[in-house]
Amino acid sequence: xxxxxxxxxxxxxxxxxxxxxxxxxxxxxxxxxxxxxxxxxxxxxxxxxxxxxxxxxxxxxxxxxxxxxxxxxxxxxxxxxxxxxxxxxxxxxxxxxxxxxxxxxxxxxxx
Amino acid sequence: xxxxxxxxxxxxxxxxxxxxxxxxxxxxxxxxxxxxxxxxxxxxxxxxxxxxxxxxxxxxxxxxxxxxxxxxxxxxxxxxxxxxxxxxxxxxxxxxxxxxxxxxxxxxxxxxx
Numbered sequence: 001x002x003x004x005x006x007x008x009x010x011x012x013x014x015x016x017x018x019x020x021x022x023x024x025x026x027x028x029x030x031x032x033x034x035x036x037x038x039x040x041x042x043x044x045x046x047x048x049x050x051x052x053x054x055x056x057x058x059x060x061x062x063x064x065x066x067x068x069x070x071x072x073x074x075x076x077x078x079x080x081x082x083x084x085x086x087x088x089x090x091x092x093x094x095x096x097x098x099x100x101x102x103x104x105x106x107x108x109x110x111x
Numbered sequence: 112x113x114x115x116x117x118x119x120x121x122x123x124x125x126x127x128x129x130x131x132x133x134x135x136x137x138x139x140x141x142x143x144x145x146x147x148x149x150x151x152x153x154x155x156x157x158x159x160x161x162x163x164x165x166x167x168x169x170x171x172x173x174x175x176x177x178x179x180x181x182x183x184x185x186x187x188x189x190x191x192x193x194x195x196x197x198x199x200x201x202x203x204x205x206x207x208x209x210x211x212x213x214x215x216x217x218x219x220x221x222x223x224x
Binding site: 031042088090097099 | 153154156159166208211213215217
């Protein structure tokens with residue numbers, strides 16, 4: 001089992017729809033969770049961080065964390081073509097002292 | 112200043128060359144990272160510097176040699192690389208080690224001939 005798993009994708013949604021990206025992790029002691037967006041040929045850009053159970057909203061983005069289920073998700077409301085990118089989930093492993101990235105989910109928003 | 116800079120943007124080198132990648136941040140961050148990223152794969156951690164000391168070395172071959180001259184600078188010295196080392200090399204920094212948000216530089220696209 002991978003330490004961090006993301007839904008395999010690719011994910012395609014129409015413009016204006018809600019895109020839902022999911023991530024599960026294996027280390028129950030993980031404390032910090034991050035979503036990065038990476039455009040093709042560019043470096044990852046941090047878009048959300050979440051540390052406690054529940055929802056965290058920032059503009060069109062909502063991160064949801066459920067530590068009991070070891071699950072973190074990212075919702076993108078009113079998806080735009082400019083949201084088309086690969087989204088990476090990263091989980092900080094307290095024991096290892098480092099973050100582990102999932103393989104990423106590629107999102108395409110169609111006009 | 113809220114960015115991480117990396118030079119050069121692109122680098123082509125032969126297997127016998129010696130080159131260095133440079134990374135700089137002026138955010139007062141005390142943790143700095145080197146990652147390697149191959150196409151369509153996630154970033155792969157290579158090294159972590161915490162308060163200018165090497166804290167994590169992910170069993171990276173010795174042909175990669177990191178250096179942290181001060182709290183703002185991070186170098187990656189390259190020697191006798193192999194073609195399979197061709198990748199995007201990313202530098203990142205965070206306020207402190209231990210689960211903080213990491214901010215990435217634009218990366219250096221390395222090609223080894």
